[in-house]
Amino acid sequence: xxxxxxxxxxxxxxxxxxxxxxxxxxxxxxxxxxxxxxxxxxxxxxxxxxxxxxxxxxxxxxxxxxxxxxxxxxxxxxxxxxxxxxxxxxxxxxxxxxxxxxxxxxxxxxxxxxxxxxxxxxxxxxxxxxxxxxxxxxxxxxxxxxxxxxxxxxxxxxxxxxxxxxxxxxxxxxxxxxxxxxxxxxxxxxxxxxxxxxxxxxxxxxxxxxxxx
Amino acid sequence: xxxxxxxxxxxxxxxxxxxxxxxxxxxxxxxxxxxxxxxxxxxxxxxxxxxxxxxxxxxxxxxxxxxxxxxxxxxxxxxxxxxxxxxxxxxxxxxxxxxxxxxxxxxxxxxxxxxxxxxxxxxxxxxxxxxxxxxxxxxxxxxxxxxxxxxxxxxxxxxxxxxxxxxxxxxxxxxxxxxxxxxxxxxxxxxxxxxxxxxxxxxxxxxxxxxxxxxxxxxxxxxxxxxxxxxxxxxxxxxxxxxx
Numbered sequence: 001x002x003x004x005x006x007x008x009x010x011x012x013x014x015x016x017x018x019x020x021x022x023x024x025x026x027x028x029x030x031x032x033x034x035x036x037x038x039x040x041x042x043x044x045x046x047x048x049x050x051x052x053x054x055x056x057x058x059x060x061x062x063x064x065x066x067x068x069x070x071x072x073x074x075x076x077x078x079x080x081x082x083x084x085x086x087x088x089x090x091x092x093x094x095x096x097x098x099x100x101x102x103x104x105x106x107x108x109x110x111x112x113x114x115x116x117x118x119x120x121x122x123x124x125x126x127x128x129x130x131x132x133x134x135x136x137x138x139x140x141x142x143x144x145x146x147x148x149x150x151x152x153x154x155x156x157x158x159x160x161x162x163x164x165x166x167x168x169x170x171x172x173x174x175x176x177x178x179x180x181x182x183x184x185x186x187x188x189x190x191x192x193x194x195x196x197x198x199x200x201x202x203x204x205x206x207x208x209x210x211x212x213x
Numbered sequence: 214x215x216x217x218x219x220x221x222x223x224x225x226x227x228x229x230x231x232x233x234x235x236x237x238x239x240x241x242x243x244x245x246x247x248x249x250x251x252x253x254x255x256x257x258x259x260x261x262x263x264x265x266x267x268x269x270x271x272x273x274x275x276x277x278x279x280x281x282x283x284x285x286x287x288x289x290x291x292x293x294x295x296x297x298x299x300x301x302x303x304x305x306x307x308x309x310x311x312x313x314x315x316x317x318x319x320x321x322x323x324x325x326x327x328x329x330x331x332x333x334x335x336x337x338x339x340x341x342x343x344x345x346x347x348x349x350x351x352x353x354x355x356x357x358x359x360x361x362x363x364x365x366x367x368x369x370x371x372x373x374x375x376x377x378x379x380x381x382x383x384x385x386x387x388x389x390x391x392x393x394x395x396x397x398x399x400x401x402x403x404x405x406x407x408x409x410x411x412x413x414x415x416x417x418x419x420x421x422x423x424x425x426x427x428x429x430x431x432x433x434x435x436x437x438x439x440x441x442x443x444x445x446x447x448x449x450x451x452x453x454x455x456x457x
Contacts (some may be wrong), residue, residue, distance in 0.1 A: 001287070002305055002323060006412045007447050014443050021445075025308035026355075029451070056288050062260035076292075091447070102452030104308040107443045115425045119450055125419045126449035127315060128428060129306035129323075130440035132413040135404040140331045150330050155289040156380040157255050160330055161229040186261045187230060189289055 002191035003154025004192050006110035006131045008147045011110060013201065017152075018089040019108035019192045020044070020077040022096070029102060031078050036101035037077040038070055043095045044081050047088050052081040053191025061185045061195065077193055090117050097121055108192075153188035162187070168207045177202045214257050215248055216243045220268035227256045227264060232438075233332050243268065249378050251332060252283040254290060255428070270332045279373035282335075285357055286379035302383055306416050306447050313355075313455030314416075319387050319417030324400060326411045327381040334375045335361065337407040338382045339372065342368035344403040347383070348396060353385040393432045402435050 024030035024042055044052060053059030056072035058186045089107065096105055107114045111128075120123050134141065141147060142160040146155040150156075152206045166184050169175035175183075181198035184190050223241030230236075235249035245256075256262055257269040275284045284291050287303040303404070304312065305323065315321035324341055327333025344366035352359050355399060359365075359373040362440060388396055410437070417428050 001444060002325070003302065005414060006325075006329065006441075007443055011442050017443075021307055023304060023307040025304055025451070028308070029312050041403075048367075055292075058258065058260055062258075066340040076286050077402065088371075097450065101351040104310050104451035105448045106307050106445050107448065110443050110444065111427050111446070112314040112442070114446045115427070118446070119425045123448045123450065124424045124449045126451075126454075127306050127416055127418050128447070129321075130415045130417070130430070131414055132433065132446055133412050134329065134441060135457070136407050137331070138410055142330055142411060147329065154328070156232055156287075156328060156330060156332075157253060157289070159230055159234075161231075161234065165229050187255050187258075189258075193410050198387040204223050209428045 049081040050084040157187040251287040253287040311451040323414035326385040
């Protein structure tokens, strides 16, 4: 599924939000791909992801270690993670290109930024999955300020009540911004929820708390 | 999901985690509404909810059809036995550079029923697939929705599937570019008849002559649709590369 698509928010709030998906294709190049995936995991770890996880283990924000993620890789191994800066994302793609593993690489992010990185690295983008918005009974949706958090987990694991409770706790000064961001991130099992972005989104509810709190 | 009543102390910690509000506290015990529960597994994840007594557990019957429909379309940690892809989706654009699912002159469409945050009944999924039946669509073979059709040509789904609700069910197919206008008209018209939401995806190839420009899809404007400024871009690093 297109789980990293449909992230809501303004360009400003999405500018430091990149999801990396490295996916061997079942029946084409998944056999024997674990070794390359491990090397890519090493690259990701060295550069420093905002979040990282796997369907088998959950994420680093729920206690999964990189070693655990590596060990749990099966016949269809995948790398899912996100980055909170363009520079880091660029460095990872550059090093994956140098590795030349032949695995499909998809970046979710602002189109302008991703295309610029591709051009700088002399990569030719192959295809795009566009988000054309939400339709139907949209009155059933939570407010946009809640959707900005929820849509960072495309599998729909983050409940609107969890987001609202944490926003309220931050607003009332009962919870630190970082702790609230991590609490909201934890139900996302694959590691594409950007905690740094969540902190920035939470700051607007409590401007007196700074990022060091 | 189920609750060990003898273990539950009614602290209510789990309630806020349920994406569909299926958990409530009754007489100081957590109660999970089995009609509402989509079997996503979140409340039972010990590293996430941290129930102090470990009172939440997976229903042993959850992998038995048709309850399993909820599981496979709601829990990303559950690998679908046929697609070998976790959860409800496919590889879509993620591996399009090596699968060539969506070629030049084609569009890939995904209608993600229930997403975000609302969930969907397969009654609503069927409304959409029946409306699309006139296009003689070949649905994506590796998408688990395909296995739920009663009659694909008519767009009808199996009765037991229609009794299930899920976090999301993805209607996924590829069409020739010339059909986009009519297909979008049908999708947007059907949107008025369903009792849930859907997120709409469109996959297309980059233009070889303008590799660093986002592909233009002029048909979208007629329906008030505009691609968001953020999307998923396949960088073309997979091998063997499909060029067509």
